[in-house]
Amino acid sequence: MGLDESSLSAYRTSGLETKVRCKECGNPHLIRDVVRAEIICSNCGLVIEERQIDMGQEWRAFDLEQRERRSRVGVPITYTIHDKGLSTMIDWRNQDYAGKNISANSRATLYRLRKWQKRMRVSDAIERNLAFALSELERLCSQLDLSRNIKEQAALIYRKALEKRYIKGRNIESVITAALYIACRQNRVPRTLEEIAVASKSSKKEIGRNYRFLIKNLMLNVPNRQPVDFIFKIGDQLQLQHQIIKQSIEIINASIKNGLLSGRGPMGICAAAIYISCILNDDRRTQSQVAKAAGITEVTIRNRYKEICGKLEIKLDV
Protein backbone atom coordinates (compact mmCIF):
# COMPACT_ATOMS: atom_id res chain seq x y z
CA MET A 1 0.00 0.00 0.00
CA GLY A 2 2.21 2.86 1.23
CA LEU A 3 0.65 6.32 1.36
CA ASP A 4 2.36 9.33 -0.15
CA GLU A 5 3.14 12.40 1.90
CA SER A 6 0.06 14.38 0.78
CA SER A 7 -2.35 11.57 1.68
CA LEU A 8 -0.69 11.31 5.01
CA SER A 9 -1.08 14.98 5.76
CA ALA A 10 -4.73 14.80 4.70
CA TYR A 11 -5.32 12.10 7.27
CA ARG A 12 -3.26 13.89 9.84
CA THR A 13 -5.25 17.11 9.63
CA SER A 14 -8.52 15.20 9.64
CA GLY A 15 -7.70 13.72 13.03
CA LEU A 16 -7.95 10.15 11.85
CA GLU A 17 -4.35 9.40 12.64
CA THR A 18 -3.32 7.62 15.81
CA LYS A 19 -0.18 7.72 17.87
CA VAL A 20 0.60 3.99 17.75
CA ARG A 21 3.67 2.65 15.97
CA CYS A 22 3.53 -0.08 13.34
CA LYS A 23 4.87 -3.43 14.56
CA GLU A 24 6.03 -4.39 11.09
CA CYS A 25 7.96 -1.38 9.86
CA GLY A 26 8.04 0.95 12.86
CA ASN A 27 6.16 3.65 10.99
CA PRO A 28 4.46 6.01 13.44
CA HIS A 29 1.67 7.09 11.07
CA LEU A 30 -1.25 4.80 11.65
CA ILE A 31 -4.77 5.54 10.46
CA ARG A 32 -7.84 4.83 12.43
CA ASP A 33 -10.75 3.34 10.50
CA VAL A 34 -13.62 3.88 12.85
CA VAL A 35 -16.13 1.92 10.83
CA ARG A 36 -14.26 -1.33 10.58
CA ALA A 37 -12.64 -0.78 13.96
CA GLU A 38 -9.24 -1.27 12.38
CA ILE A 39 -5.97 0.50 12.70
CA ILE A 40 -4.02 0.50 9.48
CA CYS A 41 -0.39 1.29 8.85
CA SER A 42 -0.09 4.04 6.28
CA ASN A 43 3.26 2.75 5.12
CA CYS A 44 3.00 -0.99 4.71
CA GLY A 45 -0.77 -1.38 4.85
CA LEU A 46 -0.60 -3.77 7.75
CA VAL A 47 -3.81 -4.02 9.70
CA ILE A 48 -2.54 -3.62 13.23
CA GLU A 49 -5.74 -4.16 15.08
CA GLU A 50 -8.96 -5.52 13.78
CA ARG A 51 -12.16 -6.63 15.33
CA GLN A 52 -11.05 -9.33 17.65
CA ILE A 53 -13.19 -12.20 18.75
CA ASP A 54 -13.96 -11.63 22.37
CA MET A 55 -13.36 -14.82 24.31
CA GLY A 56 -14.36 -13.37 27.64
CA GLN A 57 -17.73 -12.82 29.18
CA GLU A 58 -19.79 -9.82 28.14
CA TRP A 59 -20.70 -8.92 31.70
CA ARG A 60 -18.71 -7.39 34.49
CA ALA A 61 -18.92 -8.32 38.13
CA PHE A 62 -17.76 -6.15 40.97
CA ASP A 63 -18.01 -8.63 43.78
CA LEU A 64 -18.23 -12.33 44.38
CA GLU A 65 -22.01 -12.38 44.60
CA GLN A 66 -22.41 -10.70 41.24
CA ARG A 67 -19.84 -13.03 39.74
CA GLU A 68 -21.76 -16.04 40.94
CA ARG A 69 -25.07 -14.68 39.81
CA ARG A 70 -23.86 -13.76 36.36
CA SER A 71 -21.79 -16.79 35.64
CA ARG A 72 -23.31 -18.97 32.99
CA VAL A 73 -22.12 -22.17 34.58
CA GLY A 74 -25.29 -23.86 35.63
CA VAL A 75 -28.83 -22.66 35.09
CA PRO A 76 -29.11 -19.44 33.12
CA ILE A 77 -30.25 -16.55 35.25
CA THR A 78 -33.33 -14.52 34.56
CA TYR A 79 -33.28 -10.83 35.26
CA THR A 80 -36.95 -10.38 34.70
CA ILE A 81 -38.17 -12.67 37.44
CA HIS A 82 -36.14 -11.65 40.38
CA ASP A 83 -37.90 -11.43 43.72
CA LYS A 84 -41.34 -11.15 42.18
CA GLY A 85 -42.12 -8.50 44.75
CA LEU A 86 -42.23 -11.09 47.46
CA SER A 87 -39.42 -9.82 49.64
CA THR A 88 -40.27 -9.38 53.30
CA MET A 89 -40.47 -6.16 55.21
CA ILE A 90 -39.57 -5.80 58.86
CA ASP A 91 -42.41 -4.21 60.77
CA TRP A 92 -41.71 -0.69 61.98
CA ARG A 93 -43.50 -1.23 65.32
CA ASN A 94 -41.22 -2.30 68.14
CA GLN A 95 -43.58 -5.04 69.21
CA ASP A 96 -43.39 -8.78 69.01
CA TYR A 97 -46.06 -11.06 67.47
CA ALA A 98 -48.13 -10.92 70.67
CA GLY A 99 -48.10 -7.14 70.80
CA LYS A 100 -45.72 -6.96 73.74
CA ASN A 101 -43.08 -4.24 73.68
CA ILE A 102 -39.60 -5.35 72.74
CA SER A 103 -36.67 -4.74 75.06
CA ALA A 104 -34.34 -1.86 74.41
CA ASN A 105 -31.58 -4.27 73.52
CA SER A 106 -33.54 -6.07 70.81
CA ARG A 107 -34.90 -2.77 69.58
CA ALA A 108 -31.41 -1.66 68.58
CA THR A 109 -30.91 -4.92 66.70
CA LEU A 110 -34.23 -4.53 64.93
CA TYR A 111 -33.33 -1.01 63.95
CA ARG A 112 -30.09 -2.20 62.40
CA LEU A 113 -31.86 -5.01 60.58
CA ARG A 114 -34.44 -2.61 59.20
CA LYS A 115 -31.76 -0.28 57.99
CA TRP A 116 -29.90 -3.05 56.24
CA GLN A 117 -32.96 -4.51 54.69
CA LYS A 118 -33.86 -1.14 53.28
CA ARG A 119 -30.39 -0.88 51.79
CA MET A 120 -30.60 -4.35 50.33
CA ARG A 121 -33.92 -3.61 48.68
CA VAL A 122 -32.61 -0.42 47.15
CA SER A 123 -29.49 -2.05 45.79
CA ASP A 124 -31.65 -4.85 44.48
CA ALA A 125 -33.77 -2.38 42.56
CA ILE A 126 -30.66 -0.79 41.13
CA GLU A 127 -29.31 -4.19 40.14
CA ARG A 128 -32.54 -5.06 38.39
CA ASN A 129 -32.64 -1.76 36.57
CA LEU A 130 -29.03 -2.19 35.53
CA ALA A 131 -29.55 -5.75 34.39
CA PHE A 132 -32.47 -4.73 32.23
CA ALA A 133 -30.61 -1.77 30.77
CA LEU A 134 -27.50 -3.82 30.05
CA SER A 135 -29.42 -6.50 28.21
CA GLU A 136 -30.95 -3.83 26.03
CA LEU A 137 -27.48 -2.37 25.50
CA GLU A 138 -26.23 -5.77 24.48
CA ARG A 139 -28.96 -6.09 21.90
CA LEU A 140 -28.39 -2.58 20.51
CA CYS A 141 -24.64 -3.03 20.20
CA SER A 142 -24.93 -6.27 18.36
CA GLN A 143 -27.55 -4.86 16.01
CA LEU A 144 -25.54 -1.72 15.35
CA ASP A 145 -22.27 -3.61 15.09
CA LEU A 146 -20.57 -1.60 17.81
CA SER A 147 -17.37 -2.57 19.53
CA ARG A 148 -16.88 -3.68 23.08
CA ASN A 149 -15.32 -0.50 24.35
CA ILE A 150 -18.26 1.56 23.13
CA LYS A 151 -20.53 -0.79 25.02
CA GLU A 152 -18.44 -0.50 28.15
CA GLN A 153 -18.45 3.26 27.95
CA ALA A 154 -22.21 3.41 27.47
CA ALA A 155 -22.66 1.13 30.46
CA LEU A 156 -20.44 3.39 32.53
CA ILE A 157 -22.44 6.48 31.61
CA TYR A 158 -25.65 4.67 32.48
CA ARG A 159 -24.22 3.54 35.79
CA LYS A 160 -23.37 7.12 36.69
CA ALA A 161 -26.88 8.24 35.82
CA LEU A 162 -28.30 5.43 37.90
CA GLU A 163 -26.12 6.34 40.86
CA LYS A 164 -27.42 9.89 40.77
CA ARG A 165 -31.00 8.64 40.53
CA TYR A 166 -31.53 10.25 37.15
CA ILE A 167 -33.36 7.31 35.65
CA LYS A 168 -36.38 7.54 37.88
CA GLY A 169 -39.34 8.65 35.86
CA ARG A 170 -37.55 7.99 32.60
CA ASN A 171 -37.74 5.13 30.22
CA ILE A 172 -34.83 2.76 30.87
CA GLU A 173 -34.52 1.76 27.23
CA SER A 174 -34.36 5.29 25.96
CA VAL A 175 -31.82 6.35 28.59
CA ILE A 176 -29.50 3.45 27.82
CA THR A 177 -29.88 4.23 24.12
CA ALA A 178 -28.97 7.84 24.82
CA ALA A 179 -25.93 6.66 26.79
CA LEU A 180 -24.91 4.56 23.82
CA TYR A 181 -25.29 7.50 21.49
CA ILE A 182 -23.07 9.58 23.78
CA ALA A 183 -20.43 6.85 23.80
CA CYS A 184 -20.49 6.80 20.00
CA ARG A 185 -20.17 10.56 19.82
CA GLN A 186 -17.30 10.62 22.30
CA ASN A 187 -15.40 8.04 20.27
CA ARG A 188 -16.27 9.64 16.95
CA VAL A 189 -17.98 6.50 15.80
CA PRO A 190 -20.10 7.40 12.79
CA ARG A 191 -23.56 6.38 13.91
CA THR A 192 -26.30 8.95 13.56
CA LEU A 193 -29.07 9.42 16.06
CA GLU A 194 -31.36 8.33 13.27
CA GLU A 195 -29.64 4.95 12.86
CA ILE A 196 -29.56 4.31 16.56
CA ALA A 197 -33.22 5.23 16.89
CA VAL A 198 -34.12 2.70 14.20
CA ALA A 199 -32.45 -0.08 16.17
CA SER A 200 -33.91 1.16 19.41
CA LYS A 201 -37.41 0.79 20.77
CA SER A 202 -37.56 4.50 21.58
CA SER A 203 -38.22 7.42 19.31
CA LYS A 204 -35.54 9.73 18.02
CA LYS A 205 -37.12 12.59 19.91
CA GLU A 206 -37.07 10.82 23.24
CA ILE A 207 -33.50 9.58 22.83
CA GLY A 208 -32.45 13.09 21.90
CA ARG A 209 -34.13 14.48 24.98
CA ASN A 210 -32.38 12.02 27.27
CA TYR A 211 -29.12 12.58 25.42
CA ARG A 212 -29.25 16.28 26.22
CA PHE A 213 -30.35 15.56 29.76
CA LEU A 214 -27.42 13.21 30.45
CA ILE A 215 -24.87 15.56 28.96
CA LYS A 216 -26.14 18.45 31.00
CA ASN A 217 -26.50 16.63 34.30
CA LEU A 218 -23.47 14.37 34.17
CA MET A 219 -21.47 17.23 32.71
CA LEU A 220 -20.17 15.10 29.89
CA ASN A 221 -17.97 16.42 27.18
CA VAL A 222 -19.13 15.48 23.70
CA PRO A 223 -17.14 16.72 20.73
CA ASN A 224 -19.02 18.10 17.75
CA ARG A 225 -19.53 15.89 14.77
CA GLN A 226 -16.86 16.44 12.16
CA PRO A 227 -17.50 15.85 8.46
CA VAL A 228 -14.50 13.51 8.22
CA ASP A 229 -16.06 11.21 10.80
CA PHE A 230 -18.41 9.92 8.13
CA ILE A 231 -16.00 9.68 5.25
CA PHE A 232 -15.07 6.02 5.53
CA LYS A 233 -18.60 4.96 6.18
CA ILE A 234 -20.03 6.68 3.12
CA GLY A 235 -16.97 5.80 1.07
CA ASP A 236 -17.44 2.19 1.97
CA GLN A 237 -21.07 2.18 0.94
CA LEU A 238 -20.27 3.82 -2.39
CA GLN A 239 -17.18 1.64 -2.86
CA LEU A 240 -14.91 4.57 -3.50
CA GLN A 241 -11.24 4.32 -4.34
CA HIS A 242 -8.65 5.50 -1.89
CA GLN A 243 -7.77 8.47 -4.08
CA ILE A 244 -11.34 9.78 -3.92
CA ILE A 245 -11.51 9.43 -0.16
CA LYS A 246 -8.23 11.23 0.18
CA GLN A 247 -9.33 14.11 -2.00
CA SER A 248 -12.65 14.30 -0.15
CA ILE A 249 -10.76 14.79 3.09
CA GLU A 250 -8.73 17.55 1.47
CA ILE A 251 -11.89 19.25 0.26
CA ILE A 252 -13.41 19.00 3.72
CA ASN A 253 -10.32 20.46 5.36
CA ALA A 254 -10.25 23.30 2.85
CA SER A 255 -13.95 23.95 3.41
CA ILE A 256 -13.44 24.16 7.15
CA LYS A 257 -10.59 26.60 6.63
CA ASN A 258 -12.91 28.75 4.56
CA GLY A 259 -15.53 28.81 7.25
CA LEU A 260 -18.06 26.73 5.36
CA LEU A 261 -18.79 24.55 8.36
CA SER A 262 -20.50 27.08 10.58
CA GLY A 263 -24.08 26.17 11.22
CA ARG A 264 -24.11 23.49 8.54
CA GLY A 265 -24.72 19.83 9.10
CA PRO A 266 -21.41 17.91 8.91
CA MET A 267 -23.04 15.14 6.92
CA GLY A 268 -23.98 17.58 4.16
CA ILE A 269 -20.39 18.84 3.88
CA CYS A 270 -19.06 15.31 3.85
CA ALA A 271 -21.50 14.16 1.19
CA ALA A 272 -20.85 17.21 -0.98
CA ALA A 273 -17.08 16.74 -0.70
CA ILE A 274 -17.46 13.14 -1.82
CA TYR A 275 -19.73 14.14 -4.68
CA ILE A 276 -17.20 16.72 -5.88
CA SER A 277 -14.30 14.37 -5.43
CA CYS A 278 -16.05 11.70 -7.50
CA ILE A 279 -16.54 14.11 -10.40
CA LEU A 280 -12.94 15.35 -10.17
CA ASN A 281 -11.68 11.79 -10.28
CA ASP A 282 -13.94 10.87 -13.16
CA ASP A 283 -15.76 8.23 -11.19
CA ARG A 284 -19.17 9.82 -10.99
CA ARG A 285 -21.84 9.00 -8.46
CA THR A 286 -25.25 10.58 -8.81
CA GLN A 287 -26.47 13.03 -6.22
CA SER A 288 -29.15 10.58 -5.19
CA GLN A 289 -26.60 7.77 -4.68
CA VAL A 290 -24.48 9.94 -2.41
CA ALA A 291 -27.56 11.33 -0.68
CA LYS A 292 -28.83 7.87 0.05
CA ALA A 293 -25.52 6.67 1.44
CA ALA A 294 -25.24 9.76 3.63
CA GLY A 295 -28.85 9.72 4.76
CA ILE A 296 -29.58 13.27 3.59
CA THR A 297 -31.37 14.74 0.58
CA GLU A 298 -30.04 15.65 -2.82
CA VAL A 299 -31.08 19.25 -2.25
CA THR A 300 -28.69 19.56 0.67
CA ILE A 301 -25.85 18.09 -1.36
CA ARG A 302 -26.62 20.56 -4.15
CA ASN A 303 -26.60 23.51 -1.77
CA ARG A 304 -23.37 22.45 -0.08
CA TYR A 305 -21.47 21.59 -3.20
CA LYS A 306 -22.44 24.89 -4.81
CA GLU A 307 -21.08 26.70 -1.76
CA ILE A 308 -17.90 24.65 -1.66
CA CYS A 309 -17.22 24.98 -5.38
CA GLY A 310 -17.82 28.71 -5.21
CA LYS A 311 -15.58 29.30 -2.24
CA LEU A 312 -12.77 26.93 -3.21
CA GLU A 313 -13.00 27.89 -6.87
CA ILE A 314 -13.39 24.34 -8.03
CA LYS A 315 -14.57 24.11 -11.61
CA LEU A 316 -16.47 21.01 -12.58
CA ASP A 317 -16.98 20.33 -16.26
CA VAL A 318 -20.42 18.78 -16.26
Place this chain on the structure above:
DNA sequence: AAGACGAAAGTGGTTGA
Protein backbone atom coordinates in the same frame (compact mmCIF):
# COMPACT_ATOMS: atom_id res chain seq x y z
C1' DA B 1 -35.60 8.03 -19.12
C1' DA B 2 -32.42 9.40 -15.70
C1' DG B 3 -30.12 12.94 -13.54
C1' DA B 4 -29.66 17.66 -12.20
C1' DC B 5 -31.68 21.98 -10.94
C1' DG B 6 -34.21 25.30 -8.20
C1' DA B 7 -38.44 27.27 -6.20
C1' DA B 8 -41.74 26.94 -2.60
C1' DA B 9 -43.79 25.16 1.32
C1' DG B 10 -43.30 22.32 5.44
C1' DT B 11 -40.70 20.41 9.61
C1' DG B 12 -38.16 20.10 13.92
C1' DG B 13 -34.67 22.15 16.78
C1' DT B 14 -32.42 26.23 18.84
C1' DT B 15 -32.33 30.75 20.79
C1' DG B 16 -33.55 34.77 23.16
C1' DA B 17 -37.08 37.67 25.18
Place this chain on the structure above:
DNA sequence: TCAACAACTTTCGTCTT
Protein backbone atom coordinates in the same frame (compact mmCIF):
# COMPACT_ATOMS: atom_id res chain seq x y z
C1' DT C 1 -43.34 29.55 27.30
C1' DC C 2 -43.54 31.38 22.85
C1' DA C 3 -42.20 33.44 18.59
C1' DA C 4 -38.47 34.11 15.39
C1' DC C 5 -35.06 31.92 12.90
C1' DA C 6 -31.81 29.04 10.15
C1' DA C 7 -30.99 24.56 8.35
C1' DC C 8 -32.86 20.94 6.26
C1' DT C 9 -36.54 18.14 3.94
C1' DT C 10 -40.23 17.21 0.73
C1' DT C 11 -42.40 17.94 -3.40
C1' DC C 12 -42.76 19.15 -7.96
C1' DG C 13 -42.14 21.24 -12.46
C1' DT C 14 -38.46 22.10 -15.77
C1' DC C 15 -34.17 21.57 -18.14
C1' DT C 16 -30.20 18.71 -19.84
C1' DT C 17 -27.85 14.69 -21.32
